[in-house]
Amino acid sequence: MTVLTDAPATSDKRDVPPSMVERMTLILDAFDGRAARLTLEEVACRSRLPRSTVHRILDSLVKLNWVEHASFGYRLGRRALGIGGDGGHAEVREAAAPLLHELHLQTGMVVHLSVLDGHEIVYLDKVGGRLASSIPSRVGGRIPAQSSACGKAMLAWLDPERVDALFEGNLGRSTERTIDDLGILHLELNRIRQRRGLAFEREESARGVACVGSAVRGPEGPVAAVSLCGDSRTVQLERVAPLVVDATREIARTLYPELGTPRRAVPPAPVVPADTWSPEARSRLLSVQSGGWI
Template identity: 85%
Template sequence: MTVVTDAPTPKATRDVPPSMVERMTLILDAFDGRAARLTLEEVACRSRLPRSTVHRILDSLVKLNWVEHASFGYRLGRRALGTGGDSGQAELREAAAPLLHELHLQTGMVVHLSVLDGHEIVYLDKVGGRMAAAIPSRVGGRLPAHATAAGKAMLAWLDPERVDAVCGDRLGRVTANTITGLGTLHLELNRIRQRRGLAFEREESTRGVACVGAAVRGTEGPVAAVSLSGDVRTAPLERVAPLVVDAAREIGRTLHPEMAAPRRAVRPAEPVPADTWSPEARTRVLGGRVGGWI
């Protein structure tokens, strides 16, 4: 007579733990280092979880900043790397500091350095002398990315699907001028791309304040943004815009020398001239909207 014994649990059933925490841990453990870049299929293979399960959990991890998603696939996000990657931010601030001060000397406006953290920007530095008190921002402070020139400048370099994941259900109103529709935001980001990365905002985040920003780009996307802020009635955004672009580009070159193109002569620190751009250059970069706010 055949004796029936309890059969061992099939190995396959142990590959899909019932606990969500266990599944998330398996997925995060699939990334074997800070520099790991994995496709969805690679994460599923390493974690030994069903592809559909991995995709669903990765979407949640991306929204919570545990994982980042770009065209190459997935990598560990700021939370997984330790509350924002302080060492990387220190390097960024060190590279940006002299250019931020020079930008303030050239324009007399308030200069910000910020990074994208989910659907918000976080201010890493602020330079403005006595003018700084007129702008209600602070180092460590946050604002919705879609309501700021700096945030929109960084969002413009992300894939549209990534923008949807980050901002899709968080387009809160900050002022009467804040963009609150996802379709309108995508139109604005497309205009920013057509202006080669220049982003403008007028009283979208703070009443009485106008701003122009440009992203600091790395090898895999935006790593920060530089912006200039001033009184909405008098700020010469169109004239100072090229200086913002130059500063963002120089910071990117310092952080990523491999991306450096032939360098242009550095402008001396002096007040902004009456007209920084030629009419032809301004028309080309600003999409033909000369003489008015963007």
């Protein structure tokens, strides 16, 4: 009987380091730059480790955000890029800064810039002058992604399977109006895609606060999001929504000038079959909508 062994990816023999730390280091060293994009076979070849070992360790690194996995293969994740001290977001903040201030001057509302980190968003910037203290958010703070306009705007441009993996059936809540059902979340994300990326929320992230958000979309998906927030009793989100869209498109042009117009640069929306939701999920959606969701 032939016994299959875990053979190295290349004919060049090399002892597999016994230390997991050494093996992880070899794999991370295979990525020779921030923009490096490698297939599983390329990582195995460069690290000279067995393919199955590389696959197993990459799976763990993806779960811990050291590496990201997409259709093209693998690239360094936020944790690896953040070792330098800026979390890998310095370019995004620099590109967005003047537009955030312009949005605040145009509307008088509080403006947020955030990024997706697992099933949460992290606020990178907040502009609002004296009004900023009226909204309980802070730079570096985190909230469940599905509770915010920014978070929903970014989640809408991920594959549904990736959204499932991010939450793993466990959705945290910020208020009693936060979406806490994965099926309802998918329906909400589908509505956002139908609105070409505009996401709304009323008192889902904080009581008395309403927001409209849009994602900054790069060639491989959402990289950040911008939102305008105000008093849920008086703010007219539909009137300021176009300003948010214009701002995120301008940020995308600044970050990816080589890709031309955003329409050509961004990936298509994930396809979500219309008949994937159970009658129970639909009933829950309708009951929540009656409470004032947009």
